[in-house]
Amino acid sequence: MTPYLVLAMLFTSSVIMALAWLGHVKFRNRVSFAVAVIGSWTLVLPEYVLNVMAMRWGHDYFSGAAMASFNLCTGVLCVALVSRYVLGEPLKPRQIAGFALMVVAVVLVMYK
Numbered sequence: 001m002t003p004y005l006v007l008a009m010l011f012t013s014s015v016i017m018a019l020a021w022l023g024h025v026k027f028r029n030r031v032s033f034a035v036a037v038i039g040s041w042t043l044v045l046p047e048y049v050l051n052v053m054a055m056r057w058g059h060d061y062f063s064g065a066a067m068a069s070f071n072l073c074t075g076v077l078c079v080a081l082v083s084r085y086v087l088g089e090p091l092k093p094r095q096i097a098g099f100a101l102m103v104v105a106v107v108l109v110m111y112k
Contacts, residue, residue, distance in 0.1 A: 006058035009050055010067065011074050016047035018078035019086070026087055066110045073106045 020043035024036035031039075051071070058067050077099055083089045 003058065003061040006054050006061060006067075007070065009054035010058070010071050011078075013047050013051040013054065014071065014074040014078040016043055016050070017075060018082040020044050020047065022079060022082045023086060062110065069106050069109045073102045076102060 020040040023043075024031065024040055028036070055064070055067055055071075062070075080091060080095065080099060084091050
């Protein structure tokens with residue numbers, strides 16, 4: 001298991017979670033609340049399995065805090081991307097600057 005595969009797994013997990021959190025909003029007028037919950041939970045289970053696998057395998061390369069930082073940062077970035085490209089919401093320059101600062105923070109805490 002390479003550290004890059006662990007990071008890719010964590011990023012993929014964040015993409016899936018962002019879709020589970022926000023994807024149903026695009027269809028809020030077409031599907032019921034119950035369908036949205038079931039659909040979101042259908043996405044969340046494989047996301048959680050992927051996340052736990054990545055955390056367990058990644059601990060050989062990264063600290064728990066480093067992986068959690070990467071996971072939280074990519075989670076926020078993925079929520080922004082889903083908001084932009086799935087929901088069509090604009091990203092403002094201040095938001096982009098904030099995301100860039102988050103990336104810098106993750107780089108600072110990433111390695112043991």
